[in-house]
Amino acid sequence: MNDFHLRDCAAITDLVHTYALHVRSGEGQACCALFTEDAVFEMHVLDPADMSLKLHKRLEGRDAVIGHIAGATSPNARILPMIHNLIVEVDGTQASSTCAMSAVTIPDGIDLFGEYSDSFRFTDRWLFSARRHTILLQRPSGSARHLAGGSER
Numbered sequence: 361m362n363d364f365h366l367r368d369c370a371a372i373t374d375l376v377h378t379y380a381l382h383v384r385s386g387e388g389q390a391c392c393a394l395f396t397e398d399a400v401f402e403m404h405v406l407d408p409a410d411m412s413l414k415l416h417k418r419l420e421g422r423d424a425v426i427g428h429i430a431g432a433t434s435p436n437a438r439i440l441p442m443i444h445n446l447i448v449e450v451d452g453t454q455a456s457s458t459c460a461m462s463a464v465t466i467p468d469g470i471d472l473f474g475e476y477s478d479s480f481r482f483t484d485r486w487l488f489s490a491r492r493h494t495i496l497l498q499r500p501s502g503s504a505r506h507l508a509g510g511s512e513r
Contacts, residue, residue, distance in 0.1 A: 369448045371486045372455055376478065379488070380441045388433035392426045396481055396489045401425040404494040413494060425491075438466045443476075455480040461493075464501055471501040 375394060382390040401424075403416040419425045433439060446459040456479050463472040472495055479490040 365450055368450045368455065368482070368486065372448045372450070372457060372480055373446055375480070375486055375488065376443060376446060376457065376459065376476075380443050383429070383433050384438065384440050386433050386435040386438060388430035389426060391429050392422065394488055395422045395425055396483075396487045397422050399425050399488055400490045401428065402490075402492045404492065406494065406496045416495075437468070439472075440464050440466070453482040455482070455486065469501050471497075471499050473497040 379391055379394055382388060382394075398420075399422050401419040403418075404413045405416050406412075407414050417428070419428050441461055441463040444460040444462065446457060448457045449455060456477070458477050459475065461472070461474050461476055464470070465472070474493060474495040474497075477492040477494070478488060480486050481489040
């Protein structure tokens, strides 16, 4: 492992966490600078009946991706994603990563648990070329209602 590899891994880690920061801040439109023009974003859900993954939505192109992210985020409805176990693999100007994600939504009071499988491309900087987001579990959360000032009952 050399200094360039470590620098690339750090830049990609920052990119993943910057995405989470923009979502958490309700500033989905700011994610525009994080994706390639031809980016793909897929959302999958685990079907508990047979434990298979079902494609929920596929978005192609940065404008479609950002339109979705901006529509899902706002200062009044917060998604607080927390990234765990991020592993980055770099191969020249291409890279990939995987991580676990837990999130709470406010004021809805929903806990989300899932994972991201990402692809990146380097031009003048690292950008997402593809994100595959999989929701493994979604459930009501008492903690979100409490954080939003509601009752825990």
